[in-house]
Amino acid sequence: MTRAPHPAAPRPYRYTLAERLYLPLLAGMMVTLKHFVQNLLGRRKSYTIDYPEGRRRYSHRYRGHHILTQRPDGSLRCVACFLCATACPAECIHIEAAEHPDVNIEKYPVVYDIDMLRCVFCGYCVDACPEEAIIMSNNHDMAYFSREQSIVTKEELTRPYTYDPSRLGYRPEYPEEQARKLAAGVVDLVGEARSHPAQSSAS
Amino acid sequence: MPTVPPPTAPLPLLDRLPAGSVVPEEGCDQETWIVHREVLADLALALRDDAENRFDLLLDLCGVDYPERDERFEAVYHLCSLPLDRRLRLKVPVPEDDPVLPSLIGVWKAANWFEREAWDMFGIRFEGHPNLRRLLTHEAFEGHPLRKDYDPARRWILPQEKVYKPLPVPEGETDEDIFERMTINIGPSHPAMHGTFRVVATLDGERIVASEVEIGYLHRCFEKMSETHTWQQVIPYTDRLNYCSSFINNVAYCRAVEGLLGIEAPPRAVWARTILSEFSRIMDHCVCNGSTLVDAGALTNFWYLFQPREEIYGLLEACSGARLTVSYCRIGGLAADLPPDFVARSRVLLDSIPEFIDDVDRLVLKNRIWLDRSVGVAAISGEEAVNWGWTGPCLRASGVASDVRRDHPYDLYDTVDFEVPVLHGGDVFDRFRVRMAEIRQSLSIIRQLLDRGMPEGPYIVSDPHVALPPKDAAYNQMEAMIYHFKLIMDGIQVPPGEIYSMVEGANGELGFYVISDGSGKPYRIKVRPPCFPIFSTFSRLINGGTVSDAVVSLGGLNVIAGELER
Numbered sequence: 001m002t003r004a005p006h007p008a009a010p011r012p013y014r015y016t017l018a019e020r021l022y023l024p025l026l027a028g029m030m031v032t033l034k035h036f037v038q039n040l041l042g043r044r045k046s047y048t049i050d051y052p053e054g055r056r057r058y059s060h061r062y063r064g065h066h067i068l069t070q071r072p073d074g075s076l077r078c079v080a081c082f083l084c085a086t087a088c089p090a091e092c093i094h095i096e097a098a099e100h101p102d103v104n105i106e107k108y109p110v111v112y113d114i115d116m117l118r119c120v121f122c123g124y125c126v127d128a129c130p131e132e133a134i135i136m137s138n139n140h141d142m143a144y145f146s147r148e149q150s151i152v153t154k155e156e157l158t159r160p161y162t163y164d165p166s167r168l169g170y171r172p173e174y175p176e177e178q179a180r181k182l183a184a185g186v187v188d189l190v191g192e193a194r195s196h197p198a199q200s201s202a203s
Numbered sequence: 204m205p206t207v208p209p210p211t212a213p214l215p216l217l218d219r220l221p222a223g224s225v226v227p228e229e230g231c232d233q234e235t236w237i238v239h240r241e242v243l244a245d246l247a248l249a250l251r252d253d254a255e256n257r258f259d260l261l262l263d264l265c266g267v268d269y270p271e272r273d274e275r276f277e278a279v280y281h282l283c284s285l286p287l288d289r290r291l292r293l294k295v296p297v298p299e300d301d302p303v304l305p306s307l308i309g310v311w312k313a314a315n316w317f318e319r320e321a322w323d324m325f326g327i328r329f330e331g332h333p334n335l336r337r338l339l340t341h342e343a344f345e346g347h348p349l350r351k352d353y354d355p356a357r358r359w360i361l362p363q364e365k366v367y368k369p370l371p372v373p374e375g376e377t378d379e380d381i382f383e384r385m386t387i388n389i390g391p392s393h394p395a396m397h398g399t400f401r402v403v404a405t406l407d408g409e410r411i412v413a414s415e416v417e418i419g420y421l422h423r424c425f426e427k428m429s430e431t432h433t434w435q436q437v438i439p440y441t442d443r444l445n446y447c448s449s450f451i452n453n454v455a456y457c458r459a460v461e462g463l464l465g466i467e468a469p470p471r472a473v474w475a476r477t478i479l480s481e482f483s484r485i486m487d488h489c490v491c492n493g494s495t496l497v498d499a500g501a502l503t504n505f506w507y508l509f510q511p512r513e514e515i516y517g518l519l520e521a522c523s524g525a526r527l528t529v530s531y532c533r534i535g536g537l538a539a540d541l542p543p544d545f546v547a548r549s550r551v552l553l554d555s556i557p558e559f560i561d562d563v564d565r566l567v568l569k570n571r572i573w574l575d576r577s578v579g580v581a582a583i584s585g586e587e588a589v590n591w592g593w594t595g596p597c598l599r600a601s602g603v604a605s606d607v608r609r610d611h612p613y614d615l616y617d618t619v620d621f622e623v624p625v626l627h628g629g630d631v632f633d634r635f636r637v638r639m640a641e642i643r644q645s646l647s648i649i650r651q652l653l654d655r656g657m658p659e660g661p662y663i664v665s666d667p668h669v670a671l672p673p674k675d676a677a678y679n680q681m682e683a684m685i686y687h688f689k690l691i692m693d694g695i696q697v698p699p700g701e702i703y704s705m706v707e708g709a710n711g712e713l714g715f716y717v718i719s720d721g722s723g724k725p726y727r728i729k730v731r732p733p734c735f736p737i738f739s740t741f742s743r744l745i746n747g748g749t750v751s752d753a754v755v756s757l758g759g760l761n762v763i764a765g766e767l768e769r
Contacts, residue, residue: 005286006259006585007602010629013578015571024569031565032503047510061524061539087691089436122439122530123538128691130677130684136524170524172674173539 052141062138062169063121066114068157069133076158077133080107084125084134092118093125094151112154116142123170135171220246228294232462232702235292243295244305250282250291251310258282258291259589261307263703263714263731264317266297266325268351275299276325279716280307281703281731285589285605292703297327306331313592316739324349324426339422339768342367348427349727355427369403371413383407387750391420395498395754398764402741402753409749414742418768425769429728433694434460435534437725442528444730445766447490448483448709450519452766453532458613459704459715460534463697466669470658472536477615478549478652479519479531480706481645485556486512487709487761488596488638495635495758496567499576504563511556518548534695535670536663546653553650560642568636577632581744581756584629591743592736595711597760600637601629607707619651631759669695694723703731710734710761732766 018024038044049056058064069077080097096111125134144150224239225246238246250258262281269275274296282291297304306329307314318329319338326347329335337344341361346353370386386405390396399420405413425444429437441456442449454476461468468476493508516526521542523531531538542548567573583591585601598605606623608616624640626633663670667686676683699721705714711733720726737760744760745753 006589007627007629008586009584010579010582010601011627012582012630013574013628013632015574015578016569019569019571019574022571024565025571028566028570031562035507035562047513059521059524059542061522061542062520063524083688083691087436089432089439120439120528121525122528123524124436124439127538127671130687132674132678 058138058169060138060168062136062140063123064137064169065116065139065142066119066125066157067135067137067168068112068154069135070158076108076112076154077131078109078112079105079131079133080109080112081130083128083130087124087128089122089124090118090120092116092120109154112157113151114157115151116144117147117150126170126172129172132172136169137167138169139167219249231292232700232704233290233292235294237294237296240295240297240304243293244307244310246293247280247307247310255287256284256289257286258284258289260285260594261311261313261317261592261736262290262594262712263716263729264307264314264321265716265727265729266321266327266349267718267727268325268349270351272296273298276302276327278304278321278327279729281714281716285603288610290703302327304329306335308332311592312590313736313739316735317592323347326350336367337419339419341365341419348424353427355424355431367417369415369417371403371405371415384412389750389753391417395757397494397757397762398767400738400757400762400764402745404745404750404753406750409751411745411748411750411753414745414753416738416741418738418764420768421764422768425730426728429725431724433723434697434725435695437728438532438534439528439530442530443765444732444769445487445708445710445713445734445763446527447761447763448480448487449527450479450483450529450531451487451706451708451713453530454480454614455704455706455708455713455715457532457534458706459702459717460695460697462702462704463700463717463719464534464669464695465698466535466664466666468536469661469664471541471660472662473614474652474655474658475522475537475541475545475662476532477619478649479522480614481649482515482518482549482552484709485642485645486515488642491710491758491761492563492635492638495631495755496563496573498754498758499573501567501573504566507559507562507566511552511559514552514555518545518552521545521548533663533670535666536661540662541657546657549649549653553646553653556646557643560639564639568639574632576751576755577635577759578628578630580631580748580752581759582628582630583740583744585627588629588740591740593711593740594736595708595733596637596641597634597737598711599623599625600633602627607705607712611705613706615652616648619648621648631755634759696723697721697725705731708733710763710766711737730766730769732769734760734762734767738762738767 071077080095082095085093085095092115094111094113095109097107098110100106100108123136126136220242224242226237228235228237250256260283262283264278264280267277267279269277276297276299278295278297280293282293295304304327306318316338318332319335321327322329322335323337323339324347340348343361343365344359384405384407386403389402389404391399391401401417403415404411425440428440438453438456441452444452489508489512493505496504519529520526523529523538583601585603588598588601589603594605602625604623604625609623621644624637624644626637671690672683672686677687697719699719701718703714703716705712712731713733714731716729716731717725718727744756
């Protein structure tokens with residue numbers, strides 16, 4: 001395949017007579033006028049949001065502030081297996097493990113810190129977790145007064161959004177497992193959230 | 204890994220060179236020659252000018268470090284012949300004790316910044332380069348960061364007194380001429396610079412008579428960091444290359460690694476990748492054209508063009524969970540299945556976007572105020588643009604019809620009908636028009652794919668050595684659980700090899716040159732950022748124009764700092 005040689009000199013656009021006389025500006029004026037009238041009459045969807053009173057609705061996959069989920073008895077589901085810390089490309093998860101009194105659980109995290117300033121919110125920790133112990137919320141407004149504050153601890157990761165199902169974000173999706181849990185009568189916060197009406201309407 | 208058969212026609216070029224100085228390498232993903240550095244300059248000139256070669260485009264130049272080899276470094280040149288549609292890779296071994304190569308600026312002007320980058324990153328000196336200074340790192344930096352023995356955690360502080368102070372002086376000037384001259388800084392922190400670029404310009408009145416461009420303010424060692432992470436962990440890094448169309452970067456990287464692994468994403472993922480790439484392209488063009496018009500004072504268009512972008516972000520968020528840094532691709536497919544309302548939402552977008560594009564067309568396309576600001580500004584001919592290494596919409600605005608989607612179709616681009624818009628002005632106005640035309644072509648591509656229907660099937664390959672098993676299986680089956688652990692602890696094991704894989708990014712050919720040594724981490728990843736060669740031309744484009752022309756031409760080039768400086 002052989003193509004024509006590359007042009008050796010640019011050939012700029014040549015104005016038409018109407019353009020020389022600035023006439024098409026009138027058409028442009030009509031466009032802005034149309035937008036103005038439509039906005040005035042409220043015919044057009046407004047793209048601005050009155051933040052923070054109004055907020056954008058995110059999908060149920062939004063990758064925001066992390067949540068450490070709990071067992072029905074209130075203890076952390078995390079078994080300190082370090083998969084999330086390994087998968088994290090930003091190396092923002094710090095875990096210190098200890099032996100759990102229950103031999104079936106084996107380990108639990110004494111320290112579970114996430115450095116929110118390092119975190120890139122990629123969701124790899126959620127993908128990596130074999131226990132569904134870490135999920136994400138759709139909370140994105142995080143502000144700190146110091147770098148120390150930005151390292152959030154186990155307590156903070158458990159507290160804020162766990163009990164508000166409408167604020168849950170990125171988490172594993174696996175319909176089969178849900179059905180099985182439901183049949184076994186397991187109380188499942190995450191599963192409940194998925195069928196929450198606020199989630200189904202958010203898009 | 205696909206291998207290219209050795210060229211069928213004998214190469215008379217090789218006969219003219221000393222025997223053994225050029226050795227074709229077998230079993231590569233594309234035609235590769237190992238070149239002795241003595242003959243490099245002659246070979247390059249012949250490759251460019253010979254009628255049977257005509258490699259007019261230097262795509263990429265990078266260094267690679269092999270500490271265990273006798274000749275430690277290797278400079279890798281990627282060439283492309285647009286007239287003959289051929290690609291060639293040259294590998295030039297360079298010894299450590301005498302790391303010198305001839306500069307190829309005289310052959311391809313694109314080599315200018317690429318050689319500076321290779322000097323900066325590997326310490327390969329290019330003899331004959333007029334300005335071999337550090338490009339991405341700063342003046343107080345010691346060592347060459349992409350060498351394998353450089354500690355990735357090492358940092359250097361740039362003291363104030365060491366900051367480089369360029370004073371561009373036009374050639375052939377005497378002191379009396381300089382008397383009325385003024386040298387100003389445009390950027391690095393200036394709203395019109397769209398990122399952090401610094402242009403030092405010498406002015407005569409309002410006319411720029413000489414200028415020098417400084418970059419590197421957003422350099423964050425993407426390539427070095429990739430070497431310390433697993434293959435999968437690199438994906439969030441790629442989001443931050445061209446952050447206006449981060450999904451295309453994801454696709455480009457994943458396609459390169461999939462090429463090394465010899466796997467293909469399932470049809471559903473390929474379908475989604477094509478559609479979302481086109482949506483990303485639309486967003487990128489909207490940002491570029493919108494902000495160019497803002498620079499020219501046409502603020503209204505910015506609002507009109509950012510509304511489709513806002514809507515597309517909503518769709519990407521529904522798919523991936525993030526608006527800007529999507530990380531939606533995975534090696535072998537996608538991170539998650541498409542949301543159930545994907546097709547419906549895409550159709551809504553398809554119906555709403557043309558309205559905004561038409562409004563902007565009516566506002567500015569025939570508007571003499573915009574025409575006066577853009578026609579003939581920063582004009583460059585197709586021939587020169589190719590020599591500078593341009594690709595993508597900016598090159599097409601100079602009359603060269605080159606588009607990776609058409610020339611080397613990937614994903615589903617060979618199954619859809621679309622045109623490659625070409626204009627001949629080579630100026631800001633035609634770059635603007637080419638982008639507007641491409642938005643319409645992208646919409647048409649998406650419509651064709653949506654009409655075809657979403658393919659059924661998995662969204663990621665089922666190979667447990669590449670993709671994480673489904674969560675259900677990982678929770679309940681021992682085997683899947685082990686694969687899950689193995690994949691996260693060790694990462695994907697990519698066989699040794701190298702590949703150059705390209706896609707048509709929003710601003711030109713986005714290439715990933717990836718080398719694997721068989722360990723769990725990339726040995727070397729080199730991004731071929733489309734705006735890198737384009738921005739290296741900037742000084743040439745603005746010299747002779749006014750300061751306001753410089754601002755408009757920067758917007759029209761769509762230089763993204765994240766990709767330029769990596």
